[in-house]
Amino acid sequence: VQLQASGGGLVQAGGSLRLSCAASGFTLRYYPIGWFRQAPGKEREGVGGISYNGDSTYYADSVKGRFTISRDNAKNVVYLQMNSLKPEDTAVYSCARGPPNHYPLPIDSVDVWGKGTLVTVSS
Numbered sequence: 433v434q435l436q437a438s439g440g441g442l443v444q445a446g447g448s449l450r451l452s453c454a455a456s457g458f459t460l461r462y463y464p465i466g467w468f469r470q471a472p473g474k475e476r477e478g479v480g481g482i483s484y485n486g487d488s489t490y491y492a493d494s495v496k497g498r499f500t501i502s503r504d505n506a507k508n509v510v511y512l513q514m515n516s517l518k519p520e521d522t523a524v525y526s527c528a529r530g531p532p533n534h535y536p537l538p539i540d541s542v543d544v545w546g547k548g549t550l551v552t553v554s555s
Contacts, residue, residue, distance in 0.1 A: 435546025
């Protein structure tokens with residue numbers, strides 16, 4: 433059972449990136465997925481999440497209106513589209529799985545953490 437985030441990189445402020453979270457070893461469509469980030473020297477924080485079937489999403493206030501989470505259950509992938517990036521969005525971004533009945537997904541309910549991908553936003 434694994435999750436792997438990819439798509440990070442270096443981007444200028446105001447730019448965009450799309451992160452992917454690929455699942456293996458389990459069927460993604462039964463689970464809510466959350467995105468989290470951890471900036472240098474700071475605690476991990478929630479970015480947002482998506483319900484098991486994609487009908488519902490939620491976002492942290494700091495990214496609302498700029499980030500969009502979507503999923504393609506047929507491909508076993510969840511996406512995080514990040515637009516209008518700011519230097520304060522610089523962090524390692526990770527996706528995580530929660531139990532089927534845990535939505536929204538609080539950090540202490542995560543049962544599978546994915547390997548993160550670094551996003552660096554230059555000013």
